[in-house]
Amino acid sequence: KQEVTQIPAALSVPEGENLVLNCSFTDSAIYNLQWFRQDPGKGLTSLLLIQSSQREQTSGRLNASLDKSSGRSTLYIAASQPGDSATYLCAVPPKETSGSRLTFGEGTQLTVNP
Amino acid sequence: DTGVSQDPRHKITKRGQNVTFRCDPISEHNRLYWYRQTLGQGPEFLTYFQNEAQLEKSRLLSDRFSAERPKGSFSTLEIQRTEQGDSAMYLCASSPQGAGETQYFGPGTRLLVL
Numbered sequence: 001k002q003e004v005t006q007i008p009a010a011l012s013v014p015e016g017e018n019l020v021l022n023c024s025f026t027d028s029a030i031y032n033l034q035w036f037r038q039d040p041g042k043g044l045t046s047l048l049l050i051q052s053s054q055r056e057q058t059s060g061r062l063n064a065s066l067d068k069s070s071g072r073s074t075l076y077i078a079a080s081q082p083g084d085s086a087t088y089l090c091a092v093p094p095k096e097t098s099g100s101r102l103t104f105g106e107g108t109q110l111t112v113n114p
Numbered sequence: 115d116t117g118v119s120q121d122p123r124h125k126i127t128k129r130g131q132n133v134t135f136r137c138d139p140i141s142e143h144n145r146l147y148w149y150r151q152t153l154g155q156g157p158e159f160l161t162y163f164q165n166e167a168q169l170e171k172s173r174l175l176s177d178r179f180s181a182e183r184p185k186g187s188f189s190t191l192e193i194q195r196t197e198q199g200d201s202a203m204y205l206c207a208s209s210p211q212g213a214g215e216t217q218y219f220g221p222g223t224r225l226l227v228l
Binding site for chain 2: 041046049091102103
C-alpha cells in the first residue's frame with residue numbers, strides 16, 4: 001500500500017525567503033507526482049505535475065524535483081510572498097491500476113510573514 | 115472552461131438524515147473522482163468513474179455511501195443515515211482520459227453532521 005509523507009507539517013518563514021517542502025513515498029512504481037495548493041476551506045489547485053521519466057518541473061517561482069528511486073520529491077519556492085501562505089500537498093497515482101486515484105500526503109501548512 | 119463545480123458548498127444536517135451532493139466536472143473530462151478530507155489531513159480517495167461506469171471504490175465507502183454518474187456527465191454522492199464521523203469536506207475532481215493525467219478539483223462540499 002502506497003504511503004505518502006510530508007515534512008515538515010508546518011512552516012513559518014519571513015517574506016523573501018527561499019524554502020523547500022519535502023514529500024516521500026513508499027512505492028516507487030508511480031506514473032507521476034503532483035503538487036497541489038489548498039487555501040483554507042477551499043478545493044485544491046494543481047501546481048506542478050512531474051512525469052515518472054522527468055527529474056524536475058518548473059513554473060514561475062516554483063520548482064519540483066522527483067527522485068523515484070529514493071521515493072522523494074521536493075517543492076522549492078523562491079522568494080516567498082505572503083500570498084504563498086497555504087497548505088501544500090503532494091500526491092501520487094498508482095502505476096498498476098488503469099485509473100489514477102491519488103494518494104495524498106497530509107500536507108505542509110506554510111505561513112509567509114510580511 | 116468553467117472548472118469543476120460542486121453543490122451545495124455547505125451542508126448541515128442532523129444525525130440519521132440522508133444527504134446528496136452533486137458534482138459537475140469539466141465538460142470534456144470523462145473521469146470523475148470523489149475524495150473525502152477531514153481537518154488537518156490530506157484527501158482520501160472514495161471512488162471514481164470513467165464515463166458512467168464506476169470502476170473503483172475504496173473500502174472507506176461503506177454501505178451507507180452510494181455514488182452515481184448516470185449519463186457520464188454530472189455525478190451525485192449520497193450518504194444515508196449520516197453519522198457524526200461523516201463530517202468532512204467532500205471533494206470532486208475530474209480528468210481527461212489517460213492514466214496519470216492532472217486532476218482538477220472543485221471547491222468541495224463541507225458537511226457537518228450534528
